[in-house]
Amino acid sequence: MPPAVRSFPHQVLPGPFSHVQQPHLQNHNSQHQSSASSNLPPPSFNAHHALNQGNLNSNINPFGQNGNTNGLAAGFGGTGGLGGGGTGLASHAAVMGFAHGAALQQQQQAREQTRRGSVAGGSKNPLKGRIRDVWRGNLAQEMQLLRSLIDRYPYISMDTEFPGIVARPMGAFTTKADYHYQTLRCNVDLLKVIQLGITLFNENGEPPPPQSTESSGLSIPAHHNNLLPCPCTWQFNFQFSASDDMYNQDSIDFLATAGLDLDLHEKQGIDPSEFGAYLISSGLVLDDDVRWISFHSGYDFGYLVKLMLCKPLPEDETTYRKLLSTFFPAIYDIKFMIKHVQRVMTVNDAPLTHTANTILQNIGQKSGLQDLADELGVKRVGTAHQAGSDSLLTGRTFWEVKKLIFNGTIDDSLYIGQVWGLNGVGVTMNAHPPAFHNQNNSNSYSGMDEAPNLNGATIYQTNGNQQGPPSTPGSSQPGLAHTPSQQNQSNGMGSMTPGGGGGVFGGFRGFGRGGEGVR
Numbered sequence: 001m002p003p004a005v006r007s008f009p010h011q012v013l014p015g016p017f018s019h020v021q022q023p024h025l026q027n028h029n030s031q032h033q034s035s036a037s038s039n040l041p042p043p044s045f046n047a048h049h050a051l052n053q054g055n056l057n058s059n060i061n062p063f064g065q066n067g068n069t070n071g072l073a074a075g076f077g078g079t080g081g082l083g084g085g086g087t088g089l090a091s092h093a094a095v096m097g098f099a100h101g102a103a104l105q106q107q108q109q110a111r112e113q114t115r116r117g118s119v120a121g122g123s124k125n126p127l128k129g130r131i132r133d134v135w136r137g138n139l140a141q142e143m144q145l146l147r148s149l150i151d152r153y154p155y156i157s158m159d160t161e162f163p164g165i166v167a168r169p170m171g172a173f174t175t176k177a178d179y180h181y182q183t184l185r186c187n188v189d190l191l192k193v194i195q196l197g198i199t200l201f202n203e204n205g206e207p208p209p210p211q212s213t214e215s216s217g218l219s220i221p222a223h224h225n226n227l228l229p230c231p232c233t234w235q236f237n238f239q240f241s242a243s244d245d246m247y248n249q250d251s252i253d254f255l256a257t258a259g260l261d262l263d264l265h266e267k268q269g270i271d272p273s274e275f276g277a278y279l280i281s282s283g284l285v286l287d288d289d290v291r292w293i294s295f296h297s298g299y300d301f302g303y304l305v306k307l308m309l310c311k312p313l314p315e316d317e318t319t320y321r322k323l324l325s326t327f328f329p330a331i332y333d334i335k336f337m338i339k340h341v342q343r344v345m346t347v348n349d350a351p352l353t354h355t356a357n358t359i360l361q362n363i364g365q366k367s368g369l370q371d372l373a374d375e376l377g378v379k380r381v382g383t384a385h386q387a388g389s390d391s392l393l394t395g396r397t398f399w400e401v402k403k404l405i406f407n408g409t410i411d412d413s414l415y416i417g418q419v420w421g422l423n424g425v426g427v428t429m430n431a432h433p434p435a436f437h438n439q440n441n442s443n444s445y446s447g448m449d450e451a452p453n454l455n456g457a458t459i460y461q462t463n464g465n466q467q468g469p470p471s472t473p474g475s476s477q478p479g480l481a482h483t484p485s486q487q488n489q490s491n492g493m494g495s496m497t498p499g500g501g502g503g504v505f506g507g508f509r510g511f512g513r514g515g516e517g518v519r
Contacts, residue, residue: 127381130210131388132231135268142234143278146200149208150283150290153200157293157395160300161195161260161387163240164251180422181317184302189312191247192272193303194240194255194265197387198284199233201293205399207232235388239269258385276307291330293398295369298421301328325417332410334398335367336420347406356405369394376400 088094134142150156167186173179201207210229242252242262256262284290285308294300305323306313314320324331342360345352352360362375369390373380378396382389402410 125379125381126210127207127232127392130207130229130231131233131235131382131392133388134234134236134270135264136239136270137268139236139270139275139278143282145230146198146234147283149200153202153208154287154290155201155203155205155293155395156284156290157199157201157391157398158297158300158304159197159295159387159390159394160193160303161255161385161390162193162251162299162303163191163246163255164248166190166246166248177422178317180298181320184298184422185313185315185320188299188302188306192240192245193238193307194260195238195387196236196304197233197389197391198236199388199392199395201395201399205396205402207395233382233388233392235386235391236275237265237269238272238275240265242266255385259383260386272307273310276310279304280308285327286329288329291332292328293332293334293395294419295333295394295397296335296367296420297331297333298419301331301419301422304328324419330412330416331419332398332415333418333420334369334372334394334401336418337401337410337415338363338372338405339367339420340414340418341405348409348411350407352405353407356407359405369397372401373397376404 132142165183165187167190169179169182169186173182199207208230240262252260252262279285301324302313305320305327308327309323314323338360341347341352341356342363345357347353347356359375363372366372370380370384370393373393373396376397378393378400380389380393382392384390402408
């Protein structure tokens with residue numbers, strides 16, 4: 001630790017030629033000091049009369065209205081200094097100009113603080129500044145930090161951002177769940193995830209502390225010093241190229257308004273294969289004690305499974321579900337939980353409390369994450385529609401839902417492993433029933449009456465028609481295309497992915513071309 005700074009007495013330090021007599025320099029020095037000291041204050045270490053008397057810890061604006069402009073007048077003004085009796089920098093016009101400039105600067109700073117506070121949920125929010133952006137350059141060290149925290153903070157809230165929906169399957173399907181899965185599969189196989197946000201909590205809903213202390217019992221790796229607080233949320237930014245990768249144009253435009261930097265993603269984005277290798281050995285997956293918290297997460301987990309498999313998703317839903325339960329043994333989906341409670345109107349075999357009933361009535365048919373958070377009084381930290389901020393909001397909303405609606409206890413037998421956007425369950429009483437058709441004496445689902453459950457910004461339109469399926473975790477309700485008409489095939493099952501004649505593409509741009517699909 002460096003020694004403390006202290007003042008030294010006024011003295012002339014000996015130089016290398018101190019033994020040589022230099023009377024001409026001594027005379028010159030005495031004359032200079034006498035002439036200068038007649039009009040200027042005496043010098044002192046770390047002090048300046050015009051700049052707040054040398055307080056090194058002062059953050060006062062030197063051009064502010066707190067006496068510093070008077071200091072300038074005293075330094076340059078009416079006692080015969082550089083200003084010559086109230087002229088120049090010490091004149092009334094100069095002093096008023098400094099004061100006006102300081103006032104404008106303070107107003108600008110106040111507006112900036114207000115703006116940041118509104119985005120981050122308040123300037124005094126303790127979680128402000130604890131969302132860590134992860135790019136290719138700091139991936140290894142941040143994954144090391146996560147490994148050191150996961151045992152004490154085994155609850156992970158998660159959100160992804162991806163480039164929308166570009167295709168959907170055609171044909172007849174055995175169940176509604178099968179239709180949802182095949183839609184998910186063909187899009188996840190075609191597209192790339194852009195961002196992943198994860199936030200850690202302990203069993204009490206508390207994030208990691210900002211600093212490693214003895215009481216916290218944490219051992220943060222040595223390369224993480226105390227200059228920056230330890231993050232509670234990590235936003236992983238993946239490699240994505242608008243010239244090489246497929247995407248839905250509306251989705252990319254929507255994410256761009258939320259701050260997506262395509263150039264930075266292309267140059268510094270994380271290699272998905274490298275991230276998958278880190279994730280599968282991180283302790284965040286393949287562990288029964290780690291619980292993942294999500295909201296409308298069918299596509300979210302589809303992209304995570306793809307990252308770890310490094311190959312397309314399985315063709316059948318049964319195989320995919322086995323993989324999902326292997327990688328993520330314990331999943332909570334808040335939207336599924338809310339929809340289920342709204343349908344049965346009980347929690348833990350008991351009637352809803354007055355508080356829970358009021359919350360559910362106020363939510364009504366609103367189905368977005370932000371809607372639920374607003375009703376529960378959970379303030380957002382960060383920018384909406386960025387994966388880090390959304391994952392933090394998802395986690396904090398979960399703990400409020402557990403406390404206010406589930407009375408502190410969630411029945412895992414009812415909710416673990418249920419994913420909204422993948423399961424063919426959880427439809428509200430006001431929803432239209434799916435259309436089933438009998439072909440060759442077997443039930444099949446045409447997919448005509450529901451568009452796929454989606455997450456993130458999306459969507460395309462076909463023939464000017466719009467349809468409102470289970471909504472996305474955003475505050476807006478984007479329109480969805482009608483499902484294409486089924487094919488007349490003897491086996492009752494159409495081709496599941498584009499390229500085989502049974503799938504169609506929505507409006508998108510990709511592979512370096514600006515081609516427009518069906519609208």
